[in-house]
Amino acid sequence: MKASPIQQALIHLFFVLAACACLFPFLLLFMASLTDQNVIVRDGYSLLPSKFSLEAYTYLLNDSSTLVRSYGITILVTIIGTAAGLAISSLIAYPLSRKDMPLRGVLSFIVFFTLLFNGGLVPTYLLYTEVFHLKNTLLALIVPGLLTNGFFILLIRTFFSTSIPVPVIESAFIDGASEFKIFYRIVLPLSLPIMATIGLMLMIAYWNDWYNGLIYVTDTKLFSLQNVLNRMLSDIQFLQTNSFGSNQSETTANIPLDTIRMAMAAIGIIPIMIAYPFFQKYFVKGLTIGAVKG
Amino acid sequence: MKNAKRVTLTVLVLMLTWVLAACGDNSGSNNGGAANNGGGEDKGDPTELTMAFISFGNMPDLELVQNEMNKITTAKINATVKLMPISISAWTQQMNLLMAGSEQLDLIVTSTLMNYSSQVAKGQLLPMNDLLEQYGEGIKSVLSPEILNATKIDGEVYGIPSTRDMAADYGVVIRKDLIDKYKVDVTQIKTFADLEPVLKLIKDGEPGVAPLVQQNQTQTVTEVMVGADYDVLGDKFGVLEDAGQGELKVVNYFESAKYKEALAVVRRWFEAGYIMKDISTSQETGPSLVKAGKAAGYVANMKPGFEVQESRNSGREMVGIRLTEPMTSTTNITSFMLSIAKNTIDENKAMQLLDLLYSDADLMNLLTNGIEGKHYVKQDDGLIAKPEGVTDTGYMLNQWEVGNNFLGHVWAGEDPQIWDKMKAFNEASIKSKALGFTFNADSVKTEIAAVTNVLNQYRVGLETGTLDPEKNLTDFNAKLKAAGLTKIIEEKQKQLDEWAKSN
Numbered sequence: 001m002k003a004s005p006i007q008q009a010l011i012h013l014f015f016v017l018a019a020c021a022c023l024f025p026f027l028l029l030f031m032a033s034l035t036d037q038n039v040i041v042r043d044g045y046s047l048l049p050s051k052f053s054l055e056a057y058t059y060l061l062n063d064s065s066t067l068v069r070s071y072g073i074t075i076l077v078t079i080i081g082t083a084a085g086l087a088i089s090s091l092i093a094y095p096l097s098r099k100d101m102p103l104r105g106v107l108s109f110i111v112f113f114t115l116l117f118n119g120g121l122v123p124t125y126l127l128y129t130e131v132f133h134l135k136n137t138l139l140a141l142i143v144p145g146l147l148t149n150g151f152f153i154l155l156i157r158t159f160f161s162t163s164i165p166v167p168v169i170e171s172a173f174i175d176g177a178s179e180f181k182i183f184y185r186i187v188l189p190l191s192l193p194i195m196a197t198i199g200l201m202l203m204i205a206y207w208n209d210w211y212n213g214l215i216y217v218t219d220t221k222l223f224s225l226q227n228v229l230n231r232m233l234s235d236i237q238f239l240q241t242n243s244f245g246s247n248q249s250e251t252t253a254n255i256p257l258d259t260i261r262m263a264m265a266a267i268g269i270i271p272i273m274i275a276y277p278f279f280q281k282y283f284v285k286g287l288t289i290g291a292v293k294g
Numbered sequence: 295m296k297n298a299k300r301v302t303l304t305v306l307v308l309m310l311t312w313v314l315a316a317c318g319d320n321s322g323s324n325n326g327g328a329a330n331n332g333g334g335e336d337k338g339d340p341t342e343l344t345m346a347f348i349s350f351g352n353m354p355d356l357e358l359v360q361n362e363m364n365k366i367t368t369a370k371i372n373a374t375v376k377l378m379p380i381s382i383s384a385w386t387q388q389m390n391l392l393m394a395g396s397e398q399l400d401l402i403v404t405s406t407l408m409n410y411s412s413q414v415a416k417g418q419l420l421p422m423n424d425l426l427e428q429y430g431e432g433i434k435s436v437l438s439p440e441i442l443n444a445t446k447i448d449g450e451v452y453g454i455p456s457t458r459d460m461a462a463d464y465g466v467v468i469r470k471d472l473i474d475k476y477k478v479d480v481t482q483i484k485t486f487a488d489l490e491p492v493l494k495l496i497k498d499g500e501p502g503v504a505p506l507v508q509q510n511q512t513q514t515v516t517e518v519m520v521g522a523d524y525d526v527l528g529d530k531f532g533v534l535e536d537a538g539q540g541e542l543k544v545v546n547y548f549e550s551a552k553y554k555e556a557l558a559v560v561r562r563w564f565e566a567g568y569i570m571k572d573i574s575t576s577q578e579t580g581p582s583l584v585k586a587g588k589a590a591g592y593v594a595n596m597k598p599g600f601e602v603q604e605s606r607n608s609g610r611e612m613v614g615i616r617l618t619e620p621m622t623s624t625t626n627i628t629s630f631m632l633s634i635a636k637n638t639i640d641e642n643k644a645m646q647l648l649d650l651l652y653s654d655a656d657l658m659n660l661l662t663n664g665i666e667g668k669h670y671v672k673q674d675d676g677l678i679a680k681p682e683g684v685t686d687t688g689y690m691l692n693q694w695e696v697g698n699n700f701l702g703h704v705w706a707g708e709d710p711q712i713w714d715k716m717k718a719f720n721e722a723s724i725k726s727k728a729l730g731f732t733f734n735a736d737s738v739k740t741e742i743a744a745v746t747n748v749l750n751q752y753r754v755g756l757e758t759g760t761l762d763p764e765k766n767l768t769d770f771n772a773k774l775k776a777a778g779l780t781k782i783i784e785e786k787q788k789q790l791d792e793w794a795k796s797n
Contacts, residue, residue, distance in 0.1 A: 041578050041586035066352055122394045130395055214384045215391060220352060234383035235350040257582070 033263040037256030055256050056263035074225040077141045081206040089152045097160035115150040140216035152198050159194040200279040229264045341373040341643045343400040349379030355688040366657045371646040393418045399635040400644040403695050404453045406628040411734045414447045420634040421450035425645040432653025436698050444627040444730040453631030458694045459597035460627050461620040461723030464521040467604050468591030470611040480615050486519050493568040496590045504570035507589040509580040514757035518593035519556040522618035525726035528733045532783035537621050538726025544787040548771055557763040564759025574760040581608035598715040620723035630695050651697035658701040664689035679706040731793045738785050741778030748773045
């Protein structure tokens with residue numbers, strides 16, 4: 001049944017409006033980051049500010065060595081974390097998807113268990129800092145994210161067991177392929193959608209992560225982008241609401257707080273927005289396949 | 295089968311290497327301090343002490359300053375200091391975690407605004423009475439027993455307050471150009487009531503400019519008006535009237551007479567348009583509203599040098615009008631202290647270092663202002679300024695956090711006599727009778743949380759005049775009581791009575 005032109009037009013109109021509604025906040029955010037601080041305080045946010053200013057970006061770039069460094073750290077952590085996360089998750093998920101795997105039920109349960117319960121903040125902190133000595137290392141930003149993704153493992157497992165026909169694996173085995181070869185020559189290529197999905201989720205999680213940085217890192221050289229932005233913001237906020245006279249209040253007094261907030265969001269969000277379209281076609285497919293048939 | 299085994303083995307080996315590598319990574323950096331533990335009287339290698347403090351912004355030159363400081367500390371007490379700046383955004387979290395573990399931590403900044411009493415209750419801070427007796431000459435010569443008493447919990451000192459403004463007087467700051475334009479004689483303004491005609495002048499003469507706002511949401515107009523009338527005993531749940539000069543009877547702040555009066559005045563001002571209309575929802579600070587030309591002035595709790603500071607913050611020359619006497623309650627003193635953490639490697643050395651921060655001007659200047667010639671230069675008049683042409687010096691510490699600030703150089707632009715004025719201000723202030731009492735809220739935590747929710751619902755609305763007190767104050771109090779305010783007040787009274795007996 002084909003929709004009449006009017007129906008078609010209405011449907012289009014609806015989605016155009018919906019898309020605009022999603023875009024509008026970003027546009028406003030971006031414009032606000034370009035507005036003069038005093039204009040915002042006086043007139044509020046607007047799409048067409050009466051006075052433009054690049055002050056917020058100038059302030060952020062003033063400290064550019066920190067910002068560039070933290071960008072580097074975030075990119076490095078995101079790449080390593082995503083790659084390692086994908087490798088580890090799929091390597092756990094694959095055996096769990098095989099019906100001939102011994103102790104499959106127990107292992108699945110253990111993975112599932114971590115979804116529901118964890119050790120709590122202080123024991124986790126003590127384990128990472130005093131047993132593994134990860135405090136103030138780059139690994140502290142990567143490892144905690146790797147080991148707490150039972151959800152991803154279950155998603156991948158479900159994908160493997162529902163979308164990879166067992167006969168394909170059996171025939172490969174008969175042809176003399178090793179388990180490892182089966183995994184990376186046959187199973188992985190067939191699982192691109194789920195890999196891209198999990199990859200994107202991991203990537204976003206690593207990109208946005210500031211919690212590990214907050215807990216395990218006090219060395220500013222190792223701060224990720226989110227940590228730097230978070231710290232800058234709370235520093236300025238604290239100093240402006242608790243003014244204590246001395247040399248620093250002069251510096252902080254002239255910081256355009258509102259526009260900086262917006263500029264920070266813009267700086268943090270742009271790379272992910274650029275990366276997203278490349279993953280999108282896999283994203284929808286992988287998510288539905290992995291989740292619905294669970 | 296063979297393959298599977300090989301894979302398992304590879305994985306195992308990989309995991310082991312990783313664990314070992316991780317362990318190996320850090321052990322190197324830990325050795326330095328621990329090895330010297332207890333090593334004889336001031337001989338041998340200096341002890342390395344860690345000092346954690348709240349940092350704002352980057353300090354790229356931290357190590358340079360630290361090295362300079364170590365020259366002094368090694369010579370004087372055979373110890374070195376490792377500065378450990380922790381950002382305010384991570385502070386509470388980091389402190390909880392660091393204290394839960396066994397990482398070395400010697401001196402830390404503590405505050406009653408940040409769990410001081412519960413840190414003491416958990417045994418995370420070391421008692422300092424004996425140490426103070428033994429090594430605290432410098433500290434005792436600067437801080438009067440009265441002030442040290444204010445930090446005591448169960449008779450023991452657990453933190454040494456930094457010297458700064460230990461009292462607050464309350465009033466308003468208003469743009470100087472407007473004061474001049476309307477020829478206001480500020481010396482004639484003695485009370486908040488005298489302020490009303492001035493607000494009216496500004497309201498009528500300056501359309502688009504709100505005559506009065508507040509410094510920020512925590513310091514509402516009402517709160518500043520009655521600021522010097524109460525000792526709020528830490529939080530506002532149960533307070534002492536008459537600035538703590540009368541008997542030690544804890545009462546409900548939100549039902550007391552002065553509070554009610556102030557609410558009525560503020561409501562009248564709000565309705566007359568003297569207070570900015572969207573004040574209860576605006577997140578902008580007073581200075582930024584003044585800077586943007588949207589407000590003429592704001593209420594504030596003040597201290598000597600406040601006008602200079604606020605003129606800088608709001609980018610316009612401001613006139614300060616003080617409307618109350620300075621008053622001191624426990625929180626004024628205990629809002630920033632240095633304590634010795636339970637994870638210290640040598641509490642004696644830690645105490646000696648702490649004492650140096652109160653007696654050694656060179657050390658204190660290094661810590662607060664950085665290295666002379668690099669981070670600041672001395673002018674002919676004895677004041678200091680940033681070196682010419684430098685905007686970001688690479689070292690910036692919030693001096694009010696630690697040590698004896700009165701030893702520090704004064705920055706150009708400030709009042710050269712600022713420290714003397716500050717001292718006089720502290721001495722002249724009205725001291726609450728409950729000075730030294732710190733409420734331990736652990737036993738009424740649930741009630742505090744419930745009451746705080748009610749408070750957040752009503753406080754800003756009422757105290758800015760946005761809500762009509764006629765109708766809402768009764769509701770507010772009924773809800774506070776339903777949430778457990780009475781229980782908190784009783785608990786506070788009980789603790790206060792016990793405290794009064796032992797003091």
